[in-house]
Amino acid sequence: MKQGTLSKALKGGAIWGFIVLELVFFSIAGEYLSLSDKAFMDWENMLLLFKQSAPIGIIAMGMTIVMVNGNIDLSVGATFAIAAIILLDSMTWPIFAGLGDWVIPLAWLLALLVGTALGALNGFIVWKTGVDAFIVTLGSMLGYRGIVFMFNGENPTSHLNWTLVDFAEAEFLGFATATWFLLGVTLIMWFVMARTVHGRNAYAIGDNREAAVNAGIRVGPHMMINFAIIGFLAALSAVVFYSESGSVNPNDGQLYELWVITAVVLGGTKITGGAGNVIGTFGGVIAIQLLRKGLGHIGADTSTVNLVIGLILIAVLFLDKQLNVKGKEELRV
Amino acid sequence: MKIRTILAVTTAAATLAGAAYAESHGGTMKIGITQNNVGVDSYQTTYEKAFIEAAEANDMVETVVLDAGGDVARQIAQMEDLIQQEVDAIIIWPTNGEAVIPAVRKAHQAGIPVIVTNSNIAEQGFDFVKSFSGPDNITQGARSAEIMCDKFKDMGIEDEAQVVHITGQPGYTTAIERAKGFEDRLPEVCPNVTVVDTQPGDWNREKSQQVMEAFLVKYDDIDGVYAGDDNMGVGALNAAKAAGREGIIFVGATNFAVGYEAMAAGDYWGSIYQSPVDDAKAALQTAIDVLGGEDVPFLNYFDTPKITQDNMDEFTKPVF
Numbered sequence: 196m197k198q199g200t201l202s203k204a205l206k207g208g209a210i211w212g213f214i215v216l217e218l219v220f221f222s223i224a225g226e227y228l229s230l231s232d233k234a235f236m237d238w239e240n241m242l243l244l245f246k247q248s249a250p251i252g253i254i255a256m257g258m259t260i261v262m263v264n265g266n267i268d269l270s271v272g273a274t275f276a277i278a279a280i281i282l283l284d285s286m287t288w289p290i291f292a293g294l295g296d297w298v299i300p301l302a303w304l305l306a307l308l309v310g311t312a313l314g315a316l317n318g319f320i321v322w323k324t325g326v327d328a329f330i331v332t333l334g335s336m337l338g339y340r341g342i343v344f345m346f347n348g349e350n351p352t353s354h355l356n357w358t359l360v361d362f363a364e365a366e367f368l369g370f371a372t373a374t375w376f377l378l379g380v381t382l383i384m385w386f387v388m389a390r391t392v393h394g395r396n397a398y399a400i401g402d403n404r405e406a407a408v409n410a411g412i413r414v415g416p417h418m419m420i421n422f423a424i425i426g427f428l429a430a431l432s433a434v435v436f437y438s439e440s441g442s443v444n445p446n447d448g449q450l451y452e453l454w455v456i457t458a459v460v461l462g463g464t465k466i467t468g469g470a471g472n473v474i475g476t477f478g479g480v481i482a483i484q485l486l487r488k489g490l491g492h493i494g495a496d497t498s499t500v501n502l503v504i505g506l507i508l509i510a511v512l513f514l515d516k517q518l519n520v521k522g523k524e525e526l527r528v
Numbered sequence: 529m530k531i532r533t534i535l536a537v538t539t540a541a542a543t544l545a546g547a548a549y550a551e552s553h554g555g556t557m558k559i560g561i562t563q564n565n566v567g568v569d570s571y572q573t574t575y576e577k578a579f580i581e582a583a584e585a586n587d588m589v590e591t592v593v594l595d596a597g598g599d600v601a602r603q604i605a606q607m608e609d610l611i612q613q614e615v616d617a618i619i620i621w622p623t624n625g626e627a628v629i630p631a632v633r634k635a636h637q638a639g640i641p642v643i644v645t646n647s648n649i650a651e652q653g654f655d656f657v658k659s660f661s662g663p664d665n666i667t668q669g670a671r672s673a674e675i676m677c678d679k680f681k682d683m684g685i686e687d688e689a690q691v692v693h694i695t696g697q698p699g700y701t702t703a704i705e706r707a708k709g710f711e712d713r714l715p716e717v718c719p720n721v722t723v724v725d726t727q728p729g730d731w732n733r734e735k736s737q738q739v740m741e742a743f744l745v746k747y748d749d750i751d752g753v754y755a756g757d758d759n760m761g762v763g764a765l766n767a768a769k770a771a772g773r774e775g776i777i778f779v780g781a782t783n784f785a786v787g788y789e790a791m792a793a794g795d796y797w798g799s800i801y802q803s804p805v806d807d808a809k810a811a812l813q814t815a816i817d818v819l820g821g822e823d824v825p826f827l828n829y830f831d832t833p834k835i836t837q838d839n840m841d842e843f844t845k846p847v848f
Contacts, residue, residue, distance in 0.1 A: 230558050230590050231613035240612050247605040353626040355652055360630045436601060442626035447600055487602070491594055491609055 209514055210462055210478035213507065214485060221489035228493040235492050242369060244484055249373035250275075251451060252480040253432040255458045256384040257425030259476045262459055263388070264421050265401040265468030266321065266328035271429040272451035273339030274313050278430035279443040280346055282306040283354040296358045307430045313339060314426015318419030328418075336452065343445050355441035363439035376435045380428065384473045397421065401468025457504060458483055461511055482507075556590045559583070559815050560610035561619040564646075565598035570847040571804045572621075575646075578808035589816065600627045607631040611638045617658075617815045619643045629653035641818050645811035648701070654826075661814040662807065664829035665702050668781050668800045669709020671834050675798040676752050676779045677718035679836075683777075686718050689751040692743045693726040694736050694764060696756035703728075706756050706781055721752075729760040736763030744771045752777040758787025758799050765795055783835055788845045791837050798836035801843050806830045 218236060225235040233240070254271050261268050285291065285305050291298045317335050321328045346352065363372050370378070388394035400407040400414055408414055437443060462479030464471025487500050566576045576593065583591040592615060596603035603623045610618050611634060618635050620642060622628045629652055635642050636656035644660045680686040693710065696703030707726070714721060724747060729736030736755060743750060744767060753768075753776060755761035761780030768776050780787050783799040790796035810830035817824045835843055 229613070230592055230615070233613065237612070240609075243605075243608050243612055247601075247608065250601050351624050351626065353650075355626060355629060355650075364630065364634070439630055440600060440604060440624075440627040441630065442600075442624050444600060444624050444627070446598070484605075487605070488609060491592070491606065492613070494592055496595075 209511060210475055210482060213461075213511075214478060214482050217482065217485045217489060221485075221492055224493045225489075230494065231492070235489065240488070242371070242374070244481065244488060245374040245377060246371040247488070248480045248484040249377040250432050250436045251454050251458060251483070252377045252477070253380050253435065254425070254429050254451065255455045255462075255476050255480050256380050256473050257421075257428035258455045258459045259462070259464055259471055259473050260384065260388060260394070260397055261328075261421050261425050262456075262464050262466065263401045263468055263471045264397045264418055265404065266418060266421070267332065267456070267466075268314075268317065268328065268422065268425050269332040269452045270313070270317060270335040270339050271425060271455060272448035273336050273343060274310050274426055274429040275433045275448035275451055276343045276443060276445070277313065277339055278306040278310040278433035279437045279447065280343065280352050281309050282434055282437055283352050283441065283443060284346075286354050286356060296356075299356070299359055299362075303434050306434050307427060310430020310433070311423050311427040314429070315419060315423040317426070318422025321422065322415035322419050340449075347445065349445060351442050351444050353442035359438045360441065363435070373435050373439070376431065380431070381473055381477050388473060393417070393420070398469055401465075401470075403469075454483065457508060461508060463515070556588050557617070557816065557819050558590050558592070558613075558615040559617050559619065559812070559819075560592040560594065560613070560615040561645075561811075562594045562596055562603050562606040562610070562621070564596060564603075564621040564623050566595040574847050575804040575808045578805040579812060582809050582812050586812075586816075589812070596623050598623055600624050603628060604631045607635060611635050611640060615640065617641045617643060617819055619645050619811050619815055620649075621645045622647065622649050625649045626652070629656070632656045641815075643811060643815050643818060646807055657826075658818050659814050659824045659826055659828045661811045661828045661830065663802050663832050664827070665705035666709035667829070668802075668832055669706040669711075670713035671709075671800055671832075672706075672754055672779050672781055672798075673710045673713035674717055675834050675836055676754060676777060677714065677721065679777050679779075679797055680718060680721060680752065685751060687720040689718070689721045690724050690747065690749050691721055691752040691754060692740075692747070692750055693723050694729040694739055694753065694755040694760050695726060696728070696760070697730045698728050703731075703756055710754055724750075729755065729763065731757060731759060733759050733763035733766075736760035737767045740764035740767035741771070744768065744773060750776055752779065755780045757782040758784040758796075761796065761799070762786045762790055765790060769795070783843075783846050784848060785846050788840065788843075791835075791840050794837065796837075798834065800832050801835040801846075802832045804847075806832075 221235045258268060282302050285302045286298050291301060294301065317332055320331050365372055367375065388397065396412050396417055399410065400412060400417060404414060458479035459476050460466060461482055462475030464476065483504060486503060490500055561579065563576060564572065566572050580593060583589050592610065594606045596606060600623045607618065607620065608631065618640055620628060620632065622644065625648065629649060632642050632649065632653050633656045641658040642656060644657055646662045648660045648662065649657065676691065677686065680689045695707045711723065714723065725743060727739045729739050740763065753761070753764050755764055758780040761778050765778050778796045780799040783801045787796055787799050807830060814824060814828050
């Protein structure tokens with residue numbers, strides 16, 4: 196019994212241990228290798244860390260519930276780009292011309308609606324056809340990206356609105372706007388997954404779909420809601436990020452799905468479903484951004500980030516497997 | 529020779545100014561660079577290598593070399609990191625000429641001079657930028673016109689020659705500026721040469737080949753072709769070869785390896801040589817000059833010389 200809690204704590208704590216390791220390593224290495232006179236763990240730098248984690252982090256919270264559900268969503272990067280285009284382009288539509296800066300909340304709402312609809316469409320197809328979510332969202336990843344390119348060819352879509360930029364760059368209690376959104380989304384998703392019937396059902400379905408059906412859970416609509424949630428969050432991530440930058444390239448958001456999934460898996464969510472939580476995912480997101488920042492800080496080649504993260508991902512999964520096996524042996528005794 | 533001397537003098541002055549700066553700041557200059565997407569093509573890869581070499585050769589400079597991997601979000605994060613690390617100057621090769629403007633403004637507000645390299649940011653951001661270091665596309669167009677005119681004079685057809693013009697993708701600043709440079713300069717040097725037709729080739733070899741095929745059907749007498757870059761120029765050349773039309777003078781811009789090879793084979797007359805090494809060195813030097821308190825022009829161009837079959841042995845074959 197005691198052993199079980201220990202291995203559980205080890206598994207849950209692995210990502211946090213890794214974050215501490217990164218902090219220590221970059222602080223020490225930074226003393227020798229960095230050009231900056233400032234310490235790596237400078238308060239300002241840590242605040243930036245949260246802010247820079249937001250684009251991937253916000254989506255990762257949605258990916259957690261989808262993956263706990265036993266599904267996956269590969270189309271989030273393309274949804275992100277579509278929402279960004281809707282956000283920036285709608286501000287220039289002639290029907291909104293008389294609104295002045297009031298067009299901003301309207302543009303946000305439109306982008307979020309479109310994102311939610313695209314996510315719900317994925318969920319609807321998974322529900323009604325019974326095709327694996329991996330295949331369905333692989334298709335929509337390509338399809339949605341096609342829409343992005345149809346919209347404006349290879350050219351970026353741009354609209355720079357300084358009111359919007361000032362809002363996005365604002366800081367409240369020291370945290371940037373993007374940080375607040377990341378923290379808010381994390382908190383809400385934690386509540387949904389840990390404290391609501393919908394959240395508990397997500398675990399039940401991911402653990403054993405048949406049993407969940409037998410228990411009377413309406414699996415199809417449940418999964419569709421989760422896909423709508425991740426579509427909404429992909430759009431929210433775009434809204435938060437592009438409010439501050441005002442121009443979207445047609446290939447923006449590419450590979451985001453992989454970074455998001457990496458963060459979720461690093462955070463301890465099982466790829467087969469049934470286990471995981473958003474707090475762990477939060478750790479996974481921070482770990483990735485910390486690595487990107489740290490390697491830049493000590494002047495290492497930015498491309499080494501991918502190599503290091505790949506190695507760590509495998510190490511984490513290996514550790515997870517070892518601890519699980521041990522748990523079972525304990526049981527047998 | 530004259531240009532050499534001027535260059536030597538300015539370099540010496542810059543070194544002095546830099547030394548003065550280093551003394552007053554008690555150490556070296558810290559310069560950060562965030563690049564667009566190293567590894568996506570050999571121009572950018574060669575650029576990074578040349579930048580690092582140039583920085584290592586200079587004792588007064590320390591650099592932080594970052595690559596955004598084509599991702600706007602990562603480039604903005606890198607800008608924030610460089611500001612936070614309190615570097616003395618930031619060089620940026622924009623992933624998107626508009627999306628980075630707010631990040632550039634942040635650096636400007638933090639008192640860090642920003643130098644844009646290779647391709648400029650949109651006009652709304654000009655107030656926050658110290659200088660742009662890159663190629664001058666108007667001059668490139670003008671030089672292409674001169675190359676073509678000189679060749680016509682050699683051939684003795686400068687009073688009757690007819691030229692067709694294939695431009696880059698409509699809407700691209702580079703395409704617009706090169707076309708303008710060519711069309712303004714040609715009547716000045718060869719007033720009797722006529723440009724009979726202009727069509728876009730979209731930077732694409734196949735598209736350009738089709739455009740040229742249409743030209744060849746439409747016009748019996750074509751003496752020269754100007755293409756906005758060598759990629760399109762070689763496309764046009766292929767069309768002429770297939771149609772069996774000889775004696776046409778092809779002039780391009782941004783000398784590509786394919787253009788260089790066609791020149792060596794004697795099929796293609798000339799182009800404009802744009803070296804990623806010069807591009808990188810110019811960016812670093814601009815940053816050093818800005819920090820040295822020198823008066824740097826807002827548009828700080830590096831030289832992109834003419835290359836023709838006559839002088840091509842002075843240039844190494846382009847890597848892209």
